[in-house]
Amino acid sequence: KFRMPTRDNLVPIRVDVEVDGQRYRDAFTWNPRDPDSEIISFAKRTAKDLKLPASFVPQMLQSIQGQLAEFRSYEGQEMQIKEKIMPLKIDLRVNNTLVRDQFLWDIGNLDSDPEEFARTLCDDLNITDPEVGPAIAVSIREQLYEIASQSVSAMREAKVSKKRRAPEFASNSKAMNNAVDMFKYFGSKGSVIRKRKEWYLYAPVVDVVPNEEVVVVDTTE
């Protein structure tokens, strides 16, 4: 029952390989149904396009395959996603653009689409750099993946410790303590509309950073 709680069951992959002083960092979305031969040809093609030496390829392969294997190891297992609304955060820098945002995401909606969200966000905020969109989508997916995998381990613990209910609640709340209490919002006194004083918390922030700062930040990283 485990799957990404999005419409398309895609895995976020992050690659960070360093060979002979050259560093390759990348993040993208992969379809786990693609055959493994695709991974190899993708790694080779990327290395060729970026003019990286061939020594990069095995490490890239290892990294990607490892993450996919981890994803697949979750796949047969039970996952319990109740209707929970979780806040997700975006805090990333892509080339010259900084994006910081926070929003509520319905985990229980198995039809959600991080890609569409990223596209709309970029369009609405007039982000010109096309590389920002994929980064946002990957970031959202990673957070969702995290939540999903945590719920799997929570279920496992729950099964193991069936007789002891208290720890079950504890582990659940540990994973999901961020979940928003729906009742508070939609109860008799609450309203669906966000209070004005909380608007600033949920407004996206986009900064375009000049090149010098980018160089500085890169070196510190």
Next chain:
Amino acid sequence: MATPPAATATNSAPTPPKPPYKAPPFSQPPSTAGAGKTETPAASTSTAAAAVVAAVAATGAAAEEPSYIITVPSYSAWFSYDSVSDTERRLMPEFFQGEAAAASGSRGPEAYKYYRDTLVKRFRVRPERRLTLTEARRGLIGDIGSVRRVFDFLEEWGLINYGVSLPGVKQGRDKREEPVAPQSSLPAGVSAPKKLCIGCRTVCGQAYFTCEKADITICCRCYVRANYRPGLTPADFKKVETSEDAKSDWTDKETLHLLEAVMQYGEDWKKISEHVGSRSEKDCIARLLRLPFGEQFMGPKEDKMQFETDDDITDESRAEISKRVRLTPLADASNPIMAQVAFLSAIVGSDVATAAAQAAISAQSQVDETNDSPADSSIGSPKEEESCYTNGFSANDLLKEASANARVQLEKERKDIEQSLSDIVDVQMKEIQAKICRFEQKELLMEKERQQLHYLQKLLFADQLAVVQHQCRPHAVTAENEADENPKPVLTS
């Protein structure tokens, strides 16, 4: 080369579905034609005009104006920004069939269109540069597998990276093996391979002549006019084609492909250029001619002359080819001069060549008494001119023959077209008549129904009257009412 504005118009006409491309303004003399090169849609546009325009465009692109030609192979003419064509639906079923058909977002037709439009737009911003998958997918929100498939599809169909190749990279089709330097110098083609003629100080167009003795480069016109210093003979000069050498040398593999294609496809230059890979039709033809036995293949070519009058250079090159075929058996002894004449007539266009030949004939009759030696490689200029005349005469003859041939074929084509048009009209008329028949039948049926309804209306009215009357006499026999009831069920059934 005489009608560049007309050529642009025709160039834009066959390529309507590419809105982002604009025909560049003509600000440079056509003599720069030799430098730039693009591959043209094989359908109908003039290679020369496109080459000229592309040369302008190359410089235009260097000046950072968004005016350039984007060429798309004719087998991809279905592409349009506004819609997804059936070809795409058929070849990329993952986006269009099954559960994906109704999906939106990352799976369905919208996703495909988004990927495709973004990729094509990105490529067209810098059409000389190869768009790599890695670069492209970094700007695309979606999963890598789908993006890669769309990218490969577009690349295969020439909507992306058409005419561009990464140096030393083996592409999906192993047919291309271009050396690095000439390709990369293509977009800036204006600079390096320019030859200035020593005689007239103009840029040499498509070909020029080099002299080894004196290390001189002169253009075609100067060669003909013998505009070089005395002491040099025309035999000392060797003809060099700028277009051929500047771009790239034909590798053995390409030549092999070319030969295979010729064997397989015969005269279909479109297919041949596809088979060879990144060579335009003109290049293939030119290359074939340069091969030692090339003329054998060109034999039957004379029968199929094209009639596109706006197609100067293609016409000329083909005319040149047919002329060469005819001329070479005639005058083997005076090859350089034959080539010269053929070359000349190619440069100036068939009309001018005919006129020149006519003048030559009339002049020749005057000179005839003094000199009767035919084409002979000679040193002095009068003899040279004369052999020009002789050859001009035969050239004129052949031209006439060729044009008569062309006219006959034109007539045939016209008749065919008319015939098929009238057939089409007949079929349409039959269709319309059948429709009319059907409509008439339907009308009849409608009439009948209407009459029936009228009749029913009348009956109903009569019954209503009867009921009302009976109601007025309430003490009347109830049996009568019952009798009235009977007709009603009959009516309603």
